[in-house]
Amino acid sequence: MTWFFFVTLLEIVLTLSCLFLLIKDGSKPERIWTWIFVIVFIPFIGAILYLAFGVNLRRQKIFDLKKEIDYVQFERFVKRYSAEAEKNILKRHDVTATYLHLIRLLTRVNSAILTFNNKVKILNDGPETFDAIFEACEKAEKYIHLQYYIFIDGDLADRFAELFKKKIKQGVEVRLIYDALGSWDLSNRMIDKFREIGVLIFPFMPVRFGRLARLNYRNHRKILIVDGIIGFTGGINVDDKYIKDDDFLGHWTDTHLKIHGMSVNFLHFVFLADWLFVTRENLIKPEMFKLMDEVGDTPVQIVSSGPDADYPNILQQYLYILYQAKEYVYIVNPYLIPDSTLSLALKTVALSGIDVRIIVPRNSESAMIHWTVQSFFSRFLNAGVKIYLFEEGFIHSKVILSDDSVCSIGTANLDIRSFEQNFEVNALIYNKEVTMTMKKQFALFQNSSKQLTPEEHAARPNIDRVKEKLARLATPLM
Secondary structure (H helix, E strand, C coil): CHHHHHHHHHHHHHHHHHHHHHHHCCCCHHHHHHHHHHHHHCCCHHHHHHHHHCCCHHHCCCCHHHHHHHHHHHHHHHHHHHHHHHHHHHHCHHHHCCCHHHHHHHHHHHCCCCECCEEEEEEEHHHHHHHHHHHHHHCCCCEEEEEECCECCCHHHHHHHHHHHHHHHCCCEEEEEEECCCCCCCCHHHHHHHHHHCCEEEEECCCCCCCHHHHHCCECCCEEEECCCEEEEECCCECHHHCCCECCCECEECEEEEEEECCHHHHHHHHHHHHHHHHCCCCCCHHHCCCCCCCCCCCEEEEEECCCCCCCHHHHHHHHHHHHCCCEEEEECCCEECCHHHHHHHHHHHHCCCEEEEEEECCCCCHHHHHHHHCCHHHHHHHCCEEEEECCCEECCCEEEECCCEEEEECCCEEHHHHHHCEEEEEEEECHHHHHHHHHHHHHHHHCEEEECHHHHHCCCHHHHHHHHHHHCCHHHC
């Protein structure tokens, strides 16, 4: 009887505490009601799940230092280039006129200054991406800075270790951030090996008992900077499945980006701000940023977002591109789990006669994600959105392009997690040539996919409909 009373009392206290935190944190009503159901009807486990994945840290002080430093340090950097950038925007009116308000929006809410002095190259799949990365790193003279959501043991990690060992002996500094949850399979042996050869390596928000709420806020960025001159970002992690077929999903198709030019400064700042947050070492100094010689004329904005931001910057980016489209919007993304705002935008734009196409993988990494993504298909198809199921392995690219003039390549998915909970970064490119190159790649992706028709989807088995509805219930939690 004593144990029963104690357990019951503990359950009541835990449940009431979680409900108090839930109502206090100011989440959307549908999310609150979903969590209430989980907490109340799944004793103990529901409360633990909420503490791990539901607590809203935006209203707590965990990101205050990061946000404050981002603003104070970056303000000087932005002022340094903003006057010149505005002149270039006006001078290059033919390129930027259509998206002038988007450029100014992202500059205002994200300090994402548009830079013109850039040369970019789209990289497809792991082998091409890592060949370009290792080639750039071999030429490093001062430092190599990198951060990945997934950085795990394997041939690629061993290759990085050998490269780092050689470059450190040459006097090159190497700094590495890995996400503690995404890189869960990064062994202590490999971490110790990196440290022994001189790599400064740190986890982003380590998973610790008593700090379960931090599990929900992950650094999903993939950034590599060489000497502040060359930068890489996109969807590709350091995982051997990018150079070898995955046992479960087969070949992993992805899109990455190599950037040379002024915008590397802004990509580098994202890394340096994360480094400061993780290590408390402030490397945000004038010598880290470079006025570069003319290397190209491609306009690029680096757009970052995270729970430390006042606005959902990347969601705003996607919404603006959708509503500004005159002819088409093509999207490639593995996780189509949009919130109500983005869902409405996709349907509204398609209903207006714009050609909206979305490529998603036929198979996913988990049944929950698979059926949740499928649960959105009916309404999208009925609104005229064209959905293509990629069949040659798994497609992990995070790409959106429109009207032969603008494209975005980065790390953000089309889900609530990427918009509100993950730290993400995209490169937004205002250039016809680059967009047309990505459009050709989209056509290749489409050729490797099968279009899902409304009739075919309507004829799916009833059991699939049940799975979709059940999975959809968890959407506010994802």
